[in-house]
Amino acid sequence: MAVQENLTVHGMTHDGLEDHLRAELADRQLDTLPRWHEKLCVDIHGVQDQYSTMLFDHLKAVGSVLGLSIRRDCGDPRLFIFLTDQSDALASDIVRRNPRLFLGFDGNPEYQDNKFYVTPEEVANFLRPRAVRWLSSSASRSSGDMPPLVLSGRNGPFYASQSYEASMLEETSRRDLTIMLIIVDINRVHDESWGMLGDLLSVIGFAAPHLSDSYDTSSILHVTKSDRLEGPTGAMTAYDRALLSSLYALPEGYSQSDAIDWMSGHFTTDARSH
Numbered sequence: 001m002a003v004q005e006n007l008t009v010h011g012m013t014h015d016g017l018e019d020h021l022r023a024e025l026a027d028r029q030l031d032t033l034p035r036w037h038e039k040l041c042v043d044i045h046g047v048q049d050q051y052s053t054m055l056f057d058h059l060k061a062v063g064s065v066l067g068l069s070i071r072r073d074c075g076d077p078r079l080f081i082f083l084t085d086q087s088d089a090l091a092s093d094i095v096r097r098n099p100r101l102f103l104g105f106d107g108n109p110e111y112q113d114n115k116f117y118v119t120p121e122e123v124a125n126f127l128r129p130r131a132v133r134w135l136s137s138s139a140s141r142s143s144g145d146m147p148p149l150v151l152s153g154r155n156g157p158f159y160a161s162q163s164y165e166a167s168m169l170e171e172t173s174r175r176d177l178t179i180m181l182i183i184v185d186i187n188r189v190h191d192e193s194w195g196m197l198g199d200l201l202s203v204i205g206f207a208a209p210h211l212s213d214s215y216d217t218s219s220i221l222h223v224t225k226s227d228r229l230e231g232p233t234g235a236m237t238a239y240d241r242a243l244l245s246s247l248y249a250l251p252e253g254y255s256q257s258d259a260i261d262w263m264s265g266h267f268t269t270d271a272r273s274h
Contacts, residue, residue: 023214024215026260027138033247035207036176037176038069039071041075042059055198066245067248079180082181083184084183088127090183094126094181102181128227129227131185132223132229134181134204199235203236238270239271243263
């Protein structure tokens with residue numbers, strides 16, 4: 001998550017679209033854009049089975065279009081969705097237990113990535129009463145699944161992914177999303193369809209955008225600015241669909257700047273306007 005400039009765009013130029021994507025997706029880590037890699041285990045809490053199944057089926061349908069295998073009831077959940085009437089208390093407990101809000105966090109000790117720290121503004125944004133809030137974590141991985149480099153440090157050895165082929169200096173690392181947590185306050189959602197909620201969870205869960213109050217109506221994310229969802233607010237936009245499809249079609253090994261340029265070039269005209 002990061003503090004952003006206001007994201008108001010009416011008919012985006014290529015440069016304007018790049019600025020928009022950079023504000024929404026760019027990570028403070030200095031490599032590729034984070035995304036899920038191939039498969040994802042989902043865990044949904046707080047609603048009856050029939051509604052949990054509806055949300056899961058929606059996520060699975062959107063994920064399959066992106067080339068992701070979406071599963072549930074598996075041993076390694078990474079996308080957690082909590083629907084609760086105690087969202088403020090849950091958010092406070094998360095901050096108390098994890099003051100860094102997963103920023104730079106990776107549960108795999110081989111890839112400790114602790115270069116960046118959460119800002120007071122990010123903590124305040126997460127704690128502010130709202131209908132939907134989220135956190136994500138990502139970590140660098142070798143796209144060829146090479147073992148990490150073991151480097152010597154003042155406090156002992158540390159690990160880093162192998163990012164370049166020695167012969168051609170070709171970047172071969174990727175940044176994988178490692179955990180995503182989405183909290184929906186059921187008392188702050190009114191007259192919204194399960195389909196709309198499924199679309200919103202899909203955009204958040206698969207794109208891992210920054211939590212911000214600055215999204216405009218080009219994206220379904222604009223509804224998350226409010227402390228309530230007062231429906232009906234509509235579905236995933238053309239911009240959202242283009243963002244997801246271009247993010248998951250992105251060739252591996254692109255730097256963040258090159259990735260954003262590539263994605264901008266693959267947006268259709270209708271996805272550039274609202």
